[in-house]
Amino acid sequence: MKDNGLKKTVPFLLFFLLGTSIFAQGKQKKADNDTYDWEYNIECYGNTAKQGYKLVKVWSYSKERGVATSQAKKNAVHGIIFKGFTGDGRGCKSSRPLMNRDMTDKEYKDFFRDFFLDDGGYARFVTYATDTKGGTEVQKLVRNKKEKKEKFYQYKIGVVVTVATDELRKHLEKEGIINALAKGF
Numbered sequence: 001m002k003d004n005g006l007k008k009t010v011p012f013l014l015f016f017l018l019g020t021s022i023f024a025q026g027k028q029k030k031a032d033n034d035t036y037d038w039e040y041n042i043e044c045y046g047n048t049a050k051q052g053y054k055l056v057k058v059w060s061y062s063k064e065r066g067v068a069t070s071q072a073k074k075n076a077v078h079g080i081i082f083k084g085f086t087g088d089g090r091g092c093k094s095s096r097p098l099m100n101r102d103m104t105d106k107e108y109k110d111f112f113r114d115f116f117l118d119d120g121g122y123a124r125f126v127t128y129a130t131d132t133k134g135g136t137e138v139q140k141l142v143r144n145k146k147e148k149k150e151k152f153y154q155y156k157i158g159v160v161v162t163v164a165t166d167e168l169r170k171h172l173e174k175e176g177i178i179n180a181l182a183k184g185f
Contacts, residue, residue, distance in 0.1 A: 042079035044092030045160050052166035057158050065155045072159035077122040080163050099178050108177055125168040129160040
């Protein structure tokens with residue numbers, strides 16, 4: 001009799017675990033798709049980071065609040081590598097990008113695809129500078145439909161992070177992605 005109950009329980013547990021795994025992978029795929037659109041802004045957040053680091057605020061966009069917050073670190077590292085930022089009068093110096101984005105799409109596409117995976121190398125070079133709940137700025141963006149009510153279409157989430165720019169540069173040099181003689185910071 002115990003075997004009969006076990007025969008019913010094991011398939012149910014397997015089905016449950018498989019379903020949970022597929023659901024989690026689906027959510028992660030959506031987050032990665034939002035990230036790979038690379039829709040964000042990056043700005044200097046002050047000149048208080050220690051030498052070799054940059055303190056930046058990243059504004060990420062997504063229809064899901066949690067996705068925009070969780071992708072902020074990826075966006076910050078991506079911004080340091082490909083966008084750079086202006087000083088904007090906060091006592092910050094402008095920072096040029098480490099490399100040209102066009103190079104990625106041609107020569108280093110595979111490297112950066114793997115680098116920006118959730119378990120990829122980017123995470124070694126970035127940390128939240130504030131508690132993500134207390135230090136996150138949230139804005140709801142709306143579209144104005146002519147004479148109709150405004151309609152929410154996505155969140156704009158601002159998160160302050162610290163990027164280890166010197167270590168990031170050294171890693172990209174070691175991997176042969178950028179030239180050690182190139183000037184960036």
